[in-house]
Amino acid sequence: MTRPIPQPGIMDIALYQGGASHIDGVSNVLKLSSNENPNGPPQSAREAIVKAAQELHRYPSTDHIELRTAIAARFGLDANRIICGAGSDEIIAFLCQAYAGFGDEVIYTEHGFGMYKISARAAGATPVQVKERNRVVSTKAILDAVTDKTKLVFIANPANPTGTMVSQARIRDLIRDLPPHVILVLDGAYAEFADDYDGGAAFVEKNDNVVMTRTFSKLYGLGGLRVGWGYGSQAVIDVLNRIRGPFNLSGPALAGALAAIEDTHFAQKAKADNAKWRAWLAEALAELGVPSDVSKANFILARFASAEEAEACDEFMKSKGVIVRRVAGYGLPYCLRITVGDEAGCRRVAHVIGQFKEGTS
Ligand SMILES: *Cc1c(COP(=O)(O)O)cnc(C)c1O
Numbered sequence: 001m002t003r004p005i006p007q008p009g010i011m012d013i014a015l016y017q018g019g020a021s022h023i024d025g026v027s028n029v030l031k032l033s034s035n036e037n038p039n040g041p042p043q044s045a046r047e048a049i050v051k052a053a054q055e056l057h058r059y060p061s062t063d064h065i066e067l068r069t070a071i072a073a074r075f076g077l078d079a080n081r082i083i084c085g086a087g088s089d090e091i092i093a094f095l096c097q098a099y100a101g102f103g104d105e106v107i108y109t110e111h112g113f114g115m116y117k118i119s120a121r122a123a124g125a126t127p128v129q130v131k132e133r134n135r136v137v138s139t140k141a142i143l144d145a146v147t148d149k150t151k152l153v154f155i156a157n158p159a160n161p162t163g164t165m166v167s168q169a170r171i172r173d174l175i176r177d178l179p180p181h182v183i184l185v186l187d188g189a190y191a192e193f194a195d196d197y198d199g200g201a202a203f204v205e206k207n208d209n210v211v212m213t214r215t216f217s218k219l220y221g222l223g224g225l226r227v228g229w230g231y232g233s234q235a236v237i238d239v240l241n242r243i244r245g246p247f248n249l250s251g252p253a254l255a256g257a258l259a260a261i262e263d264t265h266f267a268q269k270a271k272a273d274n275a276k277w278r279a280w281l282a283e284a285l286a287e288l289g290v291p292s293d294v295s296k297a298n299f300i301l302a303r304f305a306s307a308e309e310a311e312a313c314d315e316f317m318k319s320k321g322v323i324v325r326r327v328a329g330y331g332l333p334y335c336l337r338i339t340v341g342d343e344a345g346c347r348r349v350a351h352v353i354g355q356f357k358e359g360t361s
Contacts (some may be wrong), residue, residue, distance in 0.1 A: 008102060008133045009121040016114055019325050026321045030348055032339040033325040035190075035299050037221030039273070039342060041256070042266040046223060052252040060251040065311045067254050070261045072227060072228040077201060081237050084257075086248050088189060088215040092154070092239045093119045095211065095230075099183055100125035100151040107145050107153040109137045111162050111330045113187065118197070125151065135162040135293055135301070135332070139174040146182060153178070156187035158194055161337040163295030165194060175207050183236065186212045189228075190220040190297035192267065193274055196310035197296075201231060208233040218298060219270050220260045227257040245348030274298045284350040288357050299339045302353075308334035309360070316356040324348055 013062045044089040064084040073081035085091040090266040100106050106120035110132040118126040127162055128150075130141040146153075171186070173237030173348065178184060185209075188199030191214060211232035217223035227249060230240065249257075282292050282300050294302040304310040306329065314326055314336055325337040338349060 009124045013121045020323050030322045033323045035339045041221040042260050042262045042263045044259040045256040048255040049252045052255035067258050082238050083237050084229045086226040088213040092212045092231040094346040098125040098239050104151045105149045113156050113160050136164045137166045139170045150182050152183050154185045158190040158296035163297045164293050164294045186209045188214045193298050194296040216257050223257050225253050227253050277346045283348045302336045310334050314358050320352045
């Protein structure tokens with residue numbers, strides 16, 4: 001008797017570890033582990049979702065034209081070359097499924113986001129990890145790893161969990177030197193938090209083998225709604241649409257995202273609040289002897305003297321009801337990733353880390 005056998009690669013996938021959200025026996029928990037907007041979703045999106053509940057018996061739009069048009073108008077893009085997904089995670093999965101299979105290689109970097117490896121394996125391809133330089137993506141290491149089998153390269157800019165960015169000049173040179181059969185994916189999940197940054201849209205306009213992914217989960221505070229999108233050449237988007245389920249986004253998801261993208265006031269305020277408290281938190285922790293790289297995202301990567309100290313601080317914070325993210329699985333055992341909260345959240349986490357440092361010094 002034989003039992004059902006999954007496709008090659010599937011059993012090599014380690015389950016994605018999400019940010020914890022509760023601590024047994026502790027109330028008033030502060031969750032800073034998943035890079036969520038501390039102020040929640042826009043009121044405009046909540047109202048649109050409630051209204052959309054009246055139409056739940058209807059199937060949603062299959063082409064997402066209204067949302068794509070609004071996104072295009074907001075960022076000055078071509079709506080025909082936008083594809084929407086159930087989170088940008090789904091766009092990452094479409095790219096791997098469509099372009100990488102058995103025997104193909106997918107490049108991601110040392111501290112790169114976990115979904116690249118998972119989606120590459122799910123497609124049967126081989127994930128290839130390349131080194132970073134001091135927690136910054138190295139485009140040289142990426143080029144050195146490219147082979148005839150390489151199909152996709154994933155770079156998050158700003159990156160998660162480091163918060164660092166690769167310069168536009170480096171990305172431009174990488175695109176110039178990449179073989180044209182390789183797709184470069186610029187993951188812009190945190191693009192809105194960086195100043196004067198288009199997420200890579202200009203590179204997409206000039207290069208048929210560059211794709212940008214974006215999301216409503218971070219700046220827009222809609223991680224629970226599952227809406228993301230991709231922008232690429234017409235040829236690539238046409239390919240991805242063939243494997244996209246016709247109803248991959250629900251009616252409420254489309255309505256909520258549409259309201260959010262039109263709520264430019266919400267976006268401006270979320271960005272400004274984040275920048276202010278990100279700088280405050282980084283400085284407060286630095287004064288406590290916990291440095292971090294300059295972050296361009298909505299979290300900071302706090303660096304400790306050792307993995308032991310990082311773990312001890314994490315345990316101490318947990319005992320005080322503060323949940324942050326351990327990133328040992330991202331090759332950063334001596335770090336903790338801390339989402340930028342609201343003012344009260346930032347003050348609380350700095351206070352608790354201060355208590356920890358006092359207790360150990
Ligand atoms: C959060 C995140 C995403 C995915 O977010 P979705 O909720 O699936 O849109 C993609 N890339 C990076 C680097 C992220 O941190």
